[in-house]
Amino acid sequence: MRNKKIAFLIPCYNESKTIAKVVNDCKKAIPEAVVYVYDNNSSDGTDEIARKAGAEVRYEYQQGKGNVIRRMFREIDADCYVMLDGDDTNPPEFAPEMVNLVLNKSVDMVVGDRLSSTYFEENKRPFHNIGNSIVKKSINMLFKSDIKDIMTGYRAFSYQFVKTFPVISKGFEIETEMTIHSVAKNLHVENVITDYRDRPDGSESKLNTYTDGIKVLKTIFRLFKNYRPLLFFSLLAIFLTVISLLLFIPILTNFFKTGLVPNFPTLIVSGFILMGALISFFSGVILDVQVEKGRQDFEYRLQEVNYQ
The missing domain is CATH 3.90.550.10 (Spore Coat Polysaccharide Biosynthesis Protein SpsA; Chain A)
Structure with missing residues (x-):
């Protein structure tokens, strides 16, 4: 040896x-x-x-x-x-x-x-x-x-x-x-x-x-x-969703009371922020698949190094 x-x-x-x-x-x-x-x-x-x-x-x-x-x-x-x-x-x-x-x-x-x-x-x-x-x-x-x-x-x-x-x-x-x-x-x-x-x-x-x-x-x-894109972008999605709801709930409450939607710009902004939250979440899902593939490739690389 x-x-x-x-x-x-x-x-x-x-x-x-x-x-x-x-x-x-x-x-x-x-x-x-x-x-x-x-x-x-x-x-x-x-x-x-x-x-x-x-x-x-x-x-x-x-x-x-x-x-x-x-x-x-x-x-x-x-x-x-x-x-x-x-x-x-x-x-x-x-x-x-x-x-x-x-x-x-x-x-x-x-x-x-x-x-x-x-x-x-x-x-x-x-x-x-x-x-x-x-x-x-x-x-x-x-x-x-x-x-x-x-x-x-x-x-x-x-x-x-x-x-x-x-x-x-x-x-x-x-x-x-x-x-x-x-x-x-x-x-x-x-x-x-x-x-x-x-x-x-x-x-x-x-x-x-x-x-x-x-x-x-x-x-x-x-x-x-x-390294942890799903968690990272999920947290970002939750943050954006909360902001969207904070903007949307007063408009929804007002609509139930009066039947009117007086703040269309705020409603539109709320919708775009919610879209950003959805995009963030699904970006995390896609990137998480790539990270998992990277882990698999890394394991193959470890095997190659061990045989060198």
Whole structure:
């Protein structure tokens, strides 16, 4: 039986203060693993420091974490992938447990759960804490899942996950996209509680609480529409129907009392809104059939990847 290849994937942008420690900690955690650092246009010598620490350094010149992950997933072949940030906030000593779940329990994605341990004590940005909680609750409610940490960059993946995951997002919303994809495609996801360390002095987060937060919320909205169109358009249809009835009921009441319809423009608007509700509902029905066909095609794709 051949040895399983394990790869650490570390996307980096200006992490010169921490990258050497992260690479060394990865090698200590799983000595047989190959450590890949993907530099995303750093200007502080991150790549050279990582190379001296023993990592294999590669480059992605399109800015954005999503673009880096797309490049990593295309280029690297392994039986198990462990992705973590280069800012030394994700302790690599939890990686063996995550790898074990992928290699021996056939888990497709393992989520490093910071929120159940030290995240809220260590993280000094309160709006990050609030944002993480909102995103987690929203996705778990909309997709009927139980993912403990949506925004974490600390994850382990199977080969079939990496080679069948379509990367669409360009930036930090990539973790949200991974999570929703896993839940919608019925992939095997597990949570592992990990510690979280705040960034050391002099190391700054590249995540903007507000602009990146808005992008994440837009991604949730877009993927909810794409992956669960029947529910999405049914809710829209209900909303439009309620508006139509609010406009129509006073006219109907007046008609029963007087036999007259004095507000024809309002009646016409009410009718058009109701037509919009019907169109919305049947659009959801049609798109839901296409999503179901997409799930079937995805299952065939998984079988092809397993035989490669």
